Structures are given as C-alpha cells and as structure tokens.
Amino acid sequence: MAEQGSERDAAQDEAQRFGEYVAVRRHGYVAELALDRPKAMNAVSTEMARSLGAACQALAADRDVRVVVLTSTHERAFCVGADLKERNSLTDAELVRQRPVARAAYTGVLELPMPTVAAVHGFALGGGFELALACDLIVADRTAVVGLPEVSVGVIPGGGGTQLLPRRVGAARAAELIFSARRVEAAEARELGLVDDLVPAGQDRTEALALAARIAANSPVGLRAAKRALRLGHGLDLRAGLEVEDAAWRSVAFSGDRAEGVAAFNEKRTPEWPGE
Numbered sequence: 001m002a003e004q005g006s007e008r009d010a011a012q013d014e015a016q017r018f019g020e021y022v023a024v025r026r027h028g029y030v031a032e033l034a035l036d037r038p039k040a041m042n043a044v045s046t047e048m049a050r051s052l053g054a055a056c057q058a059l060a061a062d063r064d065v066r067v068v069v070l071t072s073t074h075e076r077a078f079c080v081g082a083d084l085k086e087r088n089s090l091t092d093a094e095l096v097r098q099r100p101v102a103r104a105a106y107t108g109v110l111e112l113p114m115p116t117v118a119a120v121h122g123f124a125l126g127g128g129f130e131l132a133l134a135c136d137l138i139v140a141d142r143t144a145v146v147g148l149p150e151v152s153v154g155v156i157p158g159g160g161g162t163q164l165l166p167r168r169v170g171a172a173r174a175a176e177l178i179f180s181a182r183r184v185e186a187a188e189a190r191e192l193g194l195v196d197d198l199v200p201a202g203q204d205r206t207e208a209l210a211l212a213a214r215i216a217a218n219s220p221v222g223l224r225a226a227k228r229a230l231r232l233g234h235g236l237d238l239r240a241g242l243e244v245e246d247a248a249w250r251s252v253a254f255s256g257d258r259a260e261g262v263a264a265f266n267e268k269r270t271p272e273w274p275g276e
Contacts (some may be wrong), residue, residue, distance in 0.1 A: 019051030023073075024059065027209060029066040029216040031059055033109075034073055035131075042072055042079040044127050045086050046098050049105035056108030063275055066216040066223060069208045070109065070118045070135055078118075078144070081126025084153070102127075106159035110134040113224050115215050119208035120144045120195065125183065130159035132195075133168065136227065139211060140195040141204040142186045149181040167234065169193050220275045221257035225249075 015023035021037040033055060035042040044052075059065055072078045082102070090098060109116065109131055118132035120140040129146045132138050140146070148157045148165065156162060157178060166174035169192055177184070177194075190198040199207045215223065229248035233241035252258055256274035264271035 018055040018058070019047060021045075021048040022051040022055045024055055026065075028213070029064065029220070030209060030212040031062070031065045031068050032071055032209065033059065033068050034071045035079055036073045038074045040080075040083060041074055041077040041123065042128065043081065043083040043085075044079065044102070044105065044131075045083040046101055048083075049102045053101070053104035053108045056105075056112055059114075060108075060112055063220070066114055066218075066220045067212040068112055068114060068116045069205075069212045070116060070131060071205050071208070072119070072121070074122070076143075077122040077128070078120045078124040079128025079131055080123050081128045081130075081149075102159070106130055106134055110160060110164075113227065114220070115212075115223055115227055117208045117212050117215075119204040120146070121202070121204045126150055126157070126161075127159045130157060130161045130164065133164040134160055136230075137197075137211070138195040139197045139199060139204050139208040140186055140189060141199050142201045144186040144189060144195065144204070145183050146189050146194055147181070147183040148178050149183070151179065152181040165194075219252075219257040219261055219271070219273050221252050221255045221273075222261075225252045 015025040015034065017023050021035070023034045023036050025032045025034065035052075037043065037045070037048055059068055087095070106127070115137070116135040118135040118138045120132050120138055121143050122145065124132050124144060124146045126147075126149055129148055132146070148161045150157045150161070157165075162174075162178065165177065169177075173192065184192065184194060186195070186198055189195045197207065197211070225248040229245045233244040236244065256276045260271050260273060
C-alpha cells in the first residue's frame with residue numbers, strides 16, 4: 001500500500017485542484033477525479049460537495065475526456081459518506097440550504113456524459129458508496145467494505161442510493177441491504193453484484209485506470225451515445241427502449257467517428273477519432 005500511496009501523492013502534485021478536497025489529473029484521454037480529504041476519510045462536507053460538483057461540471061464540458069475514474073487519496077477509505085460532524089452543527093434551515101449543494105455533487109457524478117469507473121478500497125459507506133453507485137462500473141479491491149447505513153442514524157440514502165442500488169441488485173436485495181444498514185465486505189459485495197470487479201488489495205486504482213484506458217481507446221462519440229442509450233433506456237418497456245437506442249444510433253451514424261471507424265477497420269489500422 002505504501003507504493004500505491006506514493007503514486008497517489010505524485011499524482012496529486014500534478015493535479016488541477018477544485019477547492020481543497022477534490023483534484024483532477026489527466027492520463028491521456030482518461031481523467032482521474034480524486035477525493036482528497038484524507039484527514040476526514042473523505043467525509044463529504046458542504047465545501048467538498050461544492051468542489052465535487054464544480055469538478056464534474058468542468059469534466060462534462062471537456063470533449064477531450066473519454067472516461068472518468070473516481071478515486072480516493074486515503075489509503076484506508078474510498079469515502080465514509082456525509083460529514084456527520086458538520087451535519088450535527090447545522091440548524092434545520094442550514095440543512096435545507098445545504099441539500100442542493102449535496103445533491104449537485106452526487107448528480108454531477110451520475111450525469112457525467114462519458115463512461116465512469118469507481119476505484120474502491122477500504123470503507124465506501126453511505127454517501128461514499130452512493131458516489132461509487134453513480135459510476136457505470138465499480139472496481140473494488142479486497143479491503144473494500146460497502147454499505148448504505150443511513151437508517152441507522154435516522155435518515156435514508158439521499159445521494160441516489162434508493163434508486164441506484166435496486167437497479168444493480170434488484171428491489172428485494174436492495175431493501176434488505178438498506179433496511180438492515182449492514183456493511184458488506186468485498187467478496188460478498190462481488191457475489192451480490194454491488195461491485196463489478198474484485199482485484200488484489202492496493203490495486204483498485206491501477207486496475208480501474210487500466211480498464212478506463214481500454215475503454216478510452218474506443219470512439220468518444222460512440223461511448224457517450226452508448227451511455228446515453230443505456231441510461232435512458234433502463235426501465236423502459238422493450239419497444240420504448242429500442243426507440244431510445246435508435247435515437248442514439250442516429251446521433252452517431254453520420255458522425256466523423258463513424259466514418260473514421262469504418263475506414264480504419266477496412267484499412268486495418270488504429271482509428272484516429274475526430275471526436276465529432
């Protein structure tokens with residue numbers, strides 16, 4: 001883990017900062033979005049939420065970014081959820097004002113137009129797990145512990161958990177996990193489909209970035225359209241879903257990427273995607 005920690009430290013030295021607690025570093029066409037509040041195990045404060053929303057807004061507008069990987073700079077935690085110490089100090093009126101800021105952070109990740117991969121190790125609880133669930137794919141190492149324990153402190157998952165978890169594991173399984181507030185260790189999380197890939201301890205970031213690089217080799221126009229079709233079509237009846245797919249197909253069928261992809265295939269060369 002020490003070697004992984006030094007890699008993360010070096011990465012942050014070159015990162016673009018969004019406030020004190022969020023950093024973005026580019027790896028070619030892959031953007032690493034790092035949660036960087038180590039003294040609080042990445043607990044999401046109002047300031048951190050505001051910075052995460054701003055970073056997502058910038059990434060969404062960057063046409064050179066093909067994949068985003070959500071990582072953590074803390075060696076023992078991905079994110080432990082909302083900053084309950086801060087929440088305890090808020091009046092009811094302040095909590096009402098804080099809610100849109102918090103929502104913008106979670107929806108910012110969820111609505112990124114390009115594919116997203118979460119790299120999870122250690123604790124990913126409450127809002128921390130919801131940030132991972134907002135991503136398209138979750139790579140977890142064997143130290144990962146995930147869960148939505150909000151009902152144990154008198155609230156509910158409010159960062160998308162009640163909607164995103166059943167889409168992953170089904171309504172009954174999601175109900176059991178949310179109602180029991182239990183924590184799930186890595187092996188069971190993989191078995192239940194709470195995470196997608198399980199990798200050796202300390203390798204979540206490396207493997208997630210490698211996966212992202214493989215994804216980023218494909219057409220950026222195709223990737224965004226495929227994500228749009230997957231997201232918008234989920235839950236629709238088949239006929240409506242196929243209409244969503246057809247609209248996404250039409251958005252790419254006459255693109256420069258489609259022309260380049262077909263030409264590169266026939267010429268037996270690597271495509272040079274124009275991204276339009």
